[in-house]
Amino acid sequence: MRACSRWRIFLLSVPMIFFLPHILSVLKLQEDLSAQNLHRDKPKKFDHLVLGAAAGVGLPDRLQCEGTRALNRTQFSTFSENSINGDQISFVTVFTTYNSSLDVQIDRKVIDLVTVGNKSYNKVNRSLAILNVFIDFIQATMSHSKVIILTDPSSELPVHRNRVTIHPIQGEYSRDRLMLQRIRSYIVFLETRLEEYSLGKGQINHYIFTDSDIAVIGDLGQFFRDYPNFHLALTFRNNKEQPLNSGFIAVRGTIDGMKRAKAFLEEVLKVYISKYMRASRMLGDQLALAWVVKSQHSFDARMFTKKQPFLHDIDGTSVLFLPCAIYNWTPPEGAGQFHGMPLDVKVVHFKGSRKRLMLEAWDFFSSSNADISDMLCLILKSGRTKYDF
Numbered sequence: 001m002r003a004c005s006r007w008r009i010f011l012l013s014v015p016m017i018f019f020l021p022h023i024l025s026v027l028k029l030q031e032d033l034s035a036q037n038l039h040r041d042k043p044k045k046f047d048h049l050v051l052g053a054a055a056g057v058g059l060p061d062r063l064q065c066e067g068t069r070a071l072n073r074t075q076f077s078t079f080s081e082n083s084i085n086g087d088q089i090s091f092v093t094v095f096t097t098y099n100s101s102l103d104v105q106i107d108r109k110v111i112d113l114v115t116v117g118n119k120s121y122n123k124v125n126r127s128l129a130i131l132n133v134f135i136d137f138i139q140a141t142m143s144h145s146k147v148i149i150l151t152d153p154s155s156e157l158p159v160h161r162n163r164v165t166i167h168p169i170q171g172e173y174s175r176d177r178l179m180l181q182r183i184r185s186y187i188v189f190l191e192t193r194l195e196e197y198s199l200g201k202g203q204i205n206h207y208i209f210t211d212s213d214i215a216v217i218g219d220l221g222q223f224f225r226d227y228p229n230f231h232l233a234l235t236f237r238n239n240k241e242q243p244l245n246s247g248f249i250a251v252r253g254t255i256d257g258m259k260r261a262k263a264f265l266e267e268v269l270k271v272y273i274s275k276y277m278r279a280s281r282m283l284g285d286q287l288a289l290a291w292v293v294k295s296q297h298s299f300d301a302r303m304f305t306k307k308q309p310f311l312h313d314i315d316g317t318s319v320l321f322l323p324c325a326i327y328n329w330t331p332p333e334g335a336g337q338f339h340g341m342p343l344d345v346k347v348v349h350f351k352g353s354r355k356r357l358m359l360e361a362w363d364f365f366s367s368s369n370a371d372i373s374d375m376l377c378l379i380l381k382s383g384r385t386k387y388d389f
Helices: 002-036 123-141 175-198 222-226 255-275 284-294 301-305 352-366 372-382
Strands: 088-094 114-116 119-121 146-151 164-168 205-210 214-216 232-236 244-251 310-314 317-323 347-349
Touching (some): 123 214, 175 284, 232 255, 244 255, 244 347, 255 284
Parallel strands (some): 088 205
Antiparallel strands (some): 114 119, 214 347
């Protein structure tokens, strides 16, 4: 009986002896083909600007373009001084760098070199280029403002610019936790500012917390002047599931403003951790923002369908809601953006697949005689093309 079992095992193993090398070779071939086709399978992304039709043709309150020449002017061809009764505005962004050792290579050659104007960027320095252009736009349009970069203490950022400060904050800056860390960094930053005020070292400085892929093209001091009593400002859009965009949060730099903004963000963080950790990489913060706001029984979500700023008290925090169409406008990509570009737009957000277009826009603006309005025509007519790195 034992001998019979041995023969059975032997007979079963014989096919494996012959077929195993073949199976392994097929698996190796599939792996090689996958590596070769990795980039072919990705959606096509253009390596040059592609101008299309400009949305909003004929609408009186929208930018009208002929090629890259603006036929009407936005309201921000020239800029006013951006102090508010002597107070200052600082822009705060969270930024870190990641190890580039995982860059995909074929035949040991990195195939992701990108050229914009007379500069070429590899995968490592593209994000740094975006950060520098973020600073460039602020210094061109709000020259008296400061830029503060919150970052991982282990991240060595080669950014040495006037009126730019790097502020290390301990935390978890992995890609999967970056949006969560961003809220934590904002809270720690506000705590630090409040401590400085308590020691008599601080002066009133309003803060605008933003993504680093935005272009400030107008004076953002105006809404601080027009709405002197808000504590924190958010941008909204007509989107049922994600009505609030976390890429732009303004905080009035008074002690009361920072305290209440800090308390509001702490509540958002609490909701984020308890309800939306599965969306921690991308949308968790926006979902948490919407939950905190919409959970107020007195809040009417139908206000998000309007186009006008409005104020609402959220648990003792006076929140100013600003329309994305003006303060967080995205090139034609999402709902409501296909009606053109408002003439009073102040912030362009190159989120999603628009990162490279941000570099192209700055190159066009800085290397030609074009003004802001002409540059906006370039953005408007290029916005639907996939330029992401």
